[in-house]
Amino acid sequence: MSRSERMLDLLQVLRRYRQPVSGRRLAEETGVSLRTLYRDIASLQAQGAHIEGEPGLGYILKPGFMLPPMMFSQEEIEALVLGSRWVAKRADTHLAAAAADALAKIAAVLPADLRDELDASTLLVGPSPQVADGIDIALLRKAIRHERKLELIYIDIDGGETRRTIWPFALGFFENVRVLVAWCELRQGFRHFRTDRIRQAGMSESRYARRRQVLLREWRATQDCTARWRAGRFGLKHFPESSAVFPRETRKRAGNRC
Numbered sequence: 001m002s003r004s005e006r007m008l009d010l011l012q013v014l015r016r017y018r019q020p021v022s023g024r025r026l027a028e029e030t031g032v033s034l035r036t037l038y039r040d041i042a043s044l045q046a047q048g049a050h051i052e053g054e055p056g057l058g059y060i061l062k063p064g065f066m067l068p069p070m071m072f073s074q075e076e077i078e079a080l081v082l083g084s085r086w087v088a089k090r091a092d093t094h095l096a097a098a099a100a101d102a103l104a105k106i107a108a109v110l111p112a113d114l115r116d117e118l119d120a121s122t123l124l125v126g127p128s129p130q131v132a133d134g135i136d137i138a139l140l141r142k143a144i145r146h147e148r149k150l151e152l153i154y155i156d157i158d159g160g161e162t163r164r165t166i167w168p169f170a171l172g173f174f175e176n177v178r179v180l181v182a183w184c185e186l187r188q189g190f191r192h193f194r195t196d197r198i199r200q201a202g203m204s205e206s207r208y209a210r211r212r213q214v215l216l217r218e219w220r221a222t223q224d225c226t227a228r229w230r231a232g233r234f235g236l237k238h239f240p241e242s243s244a245v246f247p248r249e250t251r252k253r254a255g256n257r258c
Contacts, residue, residue, distance in 0.1 A: 002113050005073050006032065007040050011061065014051065020058030072110070074117055080106065081121040089125050090173050092137035129176050134198040137171070140180055142203065144168050147212050149204040150182070155197040162186070166193070167208035169215040183208070183215055190219050 013029050014021070027037040041059060045051050053059035072080070080103065087099035107118050143150050152164040166182035177194050184191040 004111055004114055007044055008073055010040050014061035020053055020060045022058045023055055077117050078121055078123055081118055082123040085125045089128055094138045133195045135201045139201055140171055147207050149206050149208050151202045152198055153200040169212035
């Protein structure tokens, strides 16, 4: 175990206690000698951790201390690297660049041993089919962040062109397609829009009437409700997450069951 990981473990142990805990007890829980423990506590105090106490009296971590970036474990480093590599291959150009920049900022403040782990990570993301978006995905993400309405020209599954005013609040990234989740003013309900079928999109100056967190929560409730109906209708023990296993006409019938 590296020194950085050892000190992270010590912080996690200290967080569990609301009363002072003896150095000997901390040493036993973290698997180090008492001398090493005292050294690690002194190092954490020098980095800004509000650890109060002294040998013979015990130690307590005061609330409010935030873990510095250097305190990532090896598995957390691997998760960050894998996640940024996935974004670089699956997301739009702007988001991919942001992922690379974020990882570079983290690497800049890591100690040498963890920086080597980051650079040498062998977790890879395989190739994926090229997703042909009809518009700039960054515009959709901006509309979601600022809770702005979008004016769309959309091509439906039958090839017909429709104009929609929607309230976008989520964006799903799948292997072969990206899906915008929104409240549709035309249909007066939640709808899913494939980004490769959006011919044109413009962000309105008007904010939509409800917070996106509320819309997301209500949409999730409708998804759970529909899944329960489907499971009961087809005698399934588990709720399928993908509507692709059900015929289109069945999905329509399920729409207003809950």
